[in-house]
Amino acid sequence: MKRALIITYYWPPTGGSGVQRWLKFSKYLPEMGWQPVIYTPENPERLVTDESLVAEIPAEAEVIKTHITEPYSLARKLMGGGEGKGAGLNPINAQQKGFKQKAALWARSNFFVPDPRVWWVRPSVKYLKEYLKGHPVDVIVSTGPPQSMHLIGLNLHRATGIPWVADFRDAWTKIFYFKHLSLTPKAARLHHQQEKAVLDGATRVVSVSPMELEDLRGMSKTPMSLITNGFDEQDFAGPEPPQHPGEFRIVNAGLFSSDGNPLALWDTLKKKCDSSPGFKASLRIRLAGKVDAEVLEAIRERGLGENLQYLGYLSHADSVAELRAADMLLLLLRREPEYARAVPGKTFEYLAARKPILGIGQEYSASAKMIADAGAGRMFDWDKGEEMGDFIDSVRSGAFSPKGEGIGQYSRRNCAAAMVELFESII
Numbered sequence: 001m002k003r004a005l006i007i008t009y010y011w012p013p014t015g016g017s018g019v020q021r022w023l024k025f026s027k028y029l030p031e032m033g034w035q036p037v038i039y040t041p042e043n044p045e046r047l048v049t050d051e052s053l054v055a056e057i058p059a060e061a062e063v064i065k066t067h068i069t070e071p072y073s074l075a076r077k078l079m080g081g082g083e084g085k086g087a088g089l090n091p092i093n094a095q096q097k098g099f100k101q102k103a104a105l106w107a108r109s110n111f112f113v114p115d116p117r118v119w120w121v122r123p124s125v126k127y128l129k130e131y132l133k134g135h136p137v138d139v140i141v142s143t144g145p146p147q148s149m150h151l152i153g154l155n156l157h158r159a160t161g162i163p164w165v166a167d168f169r170d171a172w173t174k175i176f177y178f179k180h181l182s183l184t185p186k187a188a189r190l191h192h193q194q195e196k197a198v199l200d201g202a203t204r205v206v207s208v209s210p211m212e213l214e215d216l217r218g219m220s221k222t223p224m225s226l227i228t229n230g231f232d233e234q235d236f237a238g239p240e241p242p243q244h245p246g247e248f249r250i251v252n253a254g255l256f257s258s259d260g261n262p263l264a265l266w267d268t269l270k271k272k273c274d275s276s277p278g279f280k281a282s283l284r285i286r287l288a289g290k291v292d293a294e295v296l297e298a299i300r301e302r303g304l305g306e307n308l309q310y311l312g313y314l315s316h317a318d319s320v321a322e323l324r325a326a327d328m329l330l331l332l333l334r335r336e337p338e339y340a341r342a343v344p345g346k347t348f349e350y351l352a353a354r355k356p357i358l359g360i361g362q363e364y365s366a367s368a369k370m371i372a373d374a375g376a377g378r379m380f381d382w383d384k385g386e387e388m389g390d391f392i393d394s395v396r397s398g399a400f401s402p403k404g405e406g407i408g409q410y411s412r413r414n415c416a417a418a419m420v421e422l423f424e425s426i427i
Contacts, residue, residue: 001060003035003137004423005128007149007156009117011040011063012054019345020316021169021208022143023053024232028416030060034423037061037137039128041068041120052317066127068120071112102182109181113190114172117148125155132160138427143167145175150198157201163426166202169229171212176336196220203426206419211341211366227418229345230410231352235317241325248282248396250358251326253319254346258292260332262360264385270302272389283307288314288322323353328395331371333361335382340365351376351407356395358388375403 006022013019026036036058042065057063112118140162142153150166157164172178172195183191199205199220206225207213213226273280285299288311299308314322323329329350333339340362347367350357357377359368368379380388394400408414 001030001033001035002139002423002427003037003135004029004139004141005037005039005132005137005162007039007124007140007142007152009041009044009144009146009149011038012050012057019169020053021167021229021345022141023056024230024412025416025419026061027056027058027232028413029420030058032417032420034420035060035062037135038063039124040065043067045070050315052315064131066120066124068117070116070119071108105180106182109183110187113187114147114151114194115145117146118151121148121151121155124152125159128152128156129159132156132162137162139423140164141167143169144172145170147172147194147198151194154198154201157203163203164201165204165206165422165426166198167206167227168212168216169208170342171215171338172198174212174215174338174341176334176338176342178338204422206422208345209341209343209366215341225418225422227415227422228343228410229348230412230415231348231407232412233352235320235349236324236352241321243325244284246282247284247327248279249284249286249325249327250330251286251288251322251328252330252332253314253323253349254289254344256287256289256291256295256332257334258294259336260334260361261292261295261298262330262332262382262388263298264383265330265358265360265388266298266302266304268385268389268392269304269307272392273304273307280307284309286311286322286326288312288319320349320353323349323355326353326355328356328358328392329353329377331357331359331361331367331377331379333359333365333367337362343367343370347371348407348410351402351404351410354402354404356391356400356402358391358395360388373405374407375405376407377402 008022010019013023029036038061108116140153140156142149144150153164153166173191199216199222202222204225205216205222206227207216208228210226213224217224269283273283285304285307286309290313291310296310331347331350343366347370351374357371359371359377359379360382361367361379363379363381365379371377371379378391
């Protein structure tokens with residue numbers, strides 16, 4: 001069996017579908033003749049562990065862990081991050097910040113390039129060079145962010161000559177929050193230099209989004225491939241969860257940031273509730289995952305507090321069940337122009353749930369095209385509340401139902417097969 005060394009910060013993964021990417025690939029690699037060898041920190045900054053995902057780690061996987069030193073706990077306390085108003089689930093954003101938050105962000109941005117995991121790069125390369133002498137692998141994979149994982153891959157590839165795949169789950173200097181990092185010119189140049197070194201040094205570069213792939217192709221001549229995130233068919237194979245007659249469930253699963261707060265949607269739902277007591281009695285706004293305080297406040301300010309059901313963090317299994325029991329799913333993009341290029345990982349599980357998708361964001365975005373191509377829903381600009389209301393009416397009446405066209409290409413097994421085909425082509 002061939003072996004692939006996978007350098008990742010998140011193992012076992014928690015959070016969204018994108019972070020689960022290499023767990024799901026690793027699940028299917030052994031049946032395709034490849035053993036996953038996972039290199040990961042033994043003490044990462046982690047808020048929760050999802051036991052439903054831990055159970056999916058294949059018996060064939062070898063997991064290697066070493067200690068990481070990262071100055072993240074103090075920075076998190078200073079910068080915020082969490083459910084308090086103004087903190088932001090991602091504190092690197094355009095929100096107003098206090099002096100301590102600004103100072104912490106400046107220090108994080110300029111002393112730790114590309115990110116606070118950079119102290120792990122040098123000891124990891126040293127450790128893995130020794131490890132590989134007695135435990136050879138056929139391919140090295142780095143998956144980021146954190147982008148420091150790519151620096152480990154770059155230096156290990158240079159030292160060993162082993163083919164290396166740089167897997168970009170998100171963009172680097174073109175990610176939506178890069179402009180909010182408070183970078184000095186020197187630090188900004190270093191980011192661009194590191195990114196260029198990774199792109200030019202890799203044997204193959206992989207992106208998860210067609211728009212982001214085109215950006216990367218404009219930056220380097222290294223061969224590049226699109227291998228998207230996806231959904232695991234096994235997660236959706238069980239019996240249908242109980243339905244809820246008399247309820248109209250609008251569900252969002254995953255992070256819900258205030259910079260994508262759909263105020264026009266809440267206004268539209270309020271109008272519908274005011275004009276129809278029956279609609280108000282049936283409406284359930286179910287938010288699974290961490291939600292910024294401003295979002296919850298906006299819903300309650302419109303008199304929809306009784307309709308709001310804030311579920312907090314759910315295991316992946318429970319999150320999938322929530323999607324399958326929904327009447328409509330919310331796909332919310334951030335109000336950042338760069339975010340139009342990204343495809344949120346949960347998009348693929350939304351497609352697999354085969355429930356109507358109400359998208360709110362850039363109408364020209366990669367996500368908008370994906371759900372339109374699948375006949376799964378519509379994407380509306382943030383201010384188009386009336387059009388959102390019409391779409392909700394078409395869902396409730398049964399005039400719109402998702403087609404799910406061509407979504408088989410996004411199954412985790414098919415995506416893993418594409419990755420294996422890439423491996424075989426470069427060894």
